Amino acid sequence: MNTQILTTPQGESYPIATGSGFLPEIGKMAAEQIKPCRVMIVTDSNVAPLYLDTVRKSFADAGFSVFTHPVPAGEESKSVAVLGELLEAFAEAKMTRTDFAAALGGGVIGDLTGFAAGCYLRGIRFAQIPTTLLAAVDASVGGKTAVNLAHGKNLAGLFHQPIGVYCDTDTLKTLHPHELEDGYAEAIKHGILDDPALFEIFEHGDPAGNIEEIIVRSVIYKSRIVMEDPNEKGVRKMLNLGHTPAHAIERLSDFEISHGHAVSMGIAMMTRAAARRNMLKIDEASRIINTLKRNNLPTECPYPAKEMAEIAAVDKKAAASDITVILPEKIGKCVMQKMPVAALESLFADGLEALS
Numbered sequence: 001m002n003t004q005i006l007t008t009p010q011g012e013s014y015p016i017a018t019g020s021g022f023l024p025e026i027g028k029m030a031a032e033q034i035k036p037c038r039v040m041i042v043t044d045s046n047v048a049p050l051y052l053d054t055v056r057k058s059f060a061d062a063g064f065s066v067f068t069h070p071v072p073a074g075e076e077s078k079s080v081a082v083l084g085e086l087l088e089a090f091a092e093a094k095m096t097r098t099d100f101a102a103a104l105g106g107g108v109i110g111d112l113t114g115f116a117a118g119c120y121l122r123g124i125r126f127a128q129i130p131t132t133l134l135a136a137v138d139a140s141v142g143g144k145t146a147v148n149l150a151h152g153k154n155l156a157g158l159f160h161q162p163i164g165v166y167c168d169t170d171t172l173k174t175l176h177p178h179e180l181e182d183g184y185a186e187a188i189k190h191g192i193l194d195d196p197a198l199f200e201i202f203e204h205g206d207p208a209g210n211i212e213e214i215i216v217r218s219v220i221y222k223s224r225i226v227m228e229d230p231n232e233k234g235v236r237k238m239l240n241l242g243h244t245p246a247h248a249i250e251r252l253s254d255f256e257i258s259h260g261h262a263v264s265m266g267i268a269m270m271t272r273a274a275a276r277r278n279m280l281k282i283d284e285a286s287r288i289i290n291t292l293k294r295n296n297l298p299t300e301c302p303y304p305a306k307e308m309a310e311i312a313a314v315d316k317k318a319a320a321s322d323i324t325v326i327l328p329e330k331i332g333k334c335v336m337q338k339m340p341v342a343a344l345e346s347l348f349a350d351g352l353e354a355l356s
Ligand code: NAD
Pocket: 044, 045, 046, 047, 050, 073, 074, 075, 078, 105, 106, 107, 108, 109, 111, 131, 132, 133, 134, 135, 138, 139, 140, 141, 142, 143, 144, 145, 154, 171, 172, 173, 174, 175, 176, 179, 182, 259, 260
């Protein structure tokens, strides 16, 4: 098992454990961080039949009083309505400030549970038990929590760090290939931002045969960024590579296009835009696009630049009339560029043009 420790400047510190076969031990591992108490395990309707019994038993065996709250699978559960039901479930279970929640599932469950834990009684503790690759490489680490509003993705949320992240890679074996690819998109993002060797696993190697290395390399990079800037005042913005168009794409598709696939389209757009603006060499841009394609990820976006730019204008990354976007300079290095929101349409238009 690989364990990384993430410590924020505020002194919050937690283990991120990645390895095979420890799901039945998760209660015991959590008990090293938190005295046995009430735990509400939040999960979704796909994950519950696969892993809830094992996790419930593991917490019970470690001395916790276990409650469970399954929600429907899918992005629709990242809503104010489902959040409200979860908060009521905490109250119904008479959870107090010394109790805690466990998010068993993908990024949807992690974001929802973390947000509920962050605001119930002004904050109770929670753990992440990621069961998708996307959650393992990205969403479970760093304490970003949110639900969506009708006006946009992740518009209500807070920073709330977990007490631990426990990823049993055996759970990833039941993922549909589409969901594995979602995780590939975020890991390729980490490769483009900082880690050429990680990128090369996707460019020439065998990602499915190197899942643990992909998670660990991603966690090491993301933890380093979160430790420096937990509340996204500066360098953490880099992790949003491709996300400004991606959030607009998700919304325009009514969430039919999954987050990871939208991120892939967004990365491809920012890559082509950077090449067109002479910030990135054409051959590096081609490597990025071809690597996304090699991993079955989409690189063409079905929406016009204007529609995407209108939605991105209310994206939470927009500050007043400016927005920060991330553009690749080479594989392993990207730059932040602050630009007027009004300039987004032309950036997106460049991102939709073929490489030439
Ligand atoms: P998800 O949670 O919807 O999971 C994808 C699908 O896989 C669901 O149908 C789920 O039921 C199913 N599933 C989960 N684990 C499974 C398993 N082991 N076997 C079989 N099926 C399984 O989606 P996701 O891709 O994990 O996460 C996407 C969400 O994460 C988006 O809402 C995105 O905004 C958010 N996100 C958050 C952060 C962050 O830093 N907080 C980072 C990236 C993405």
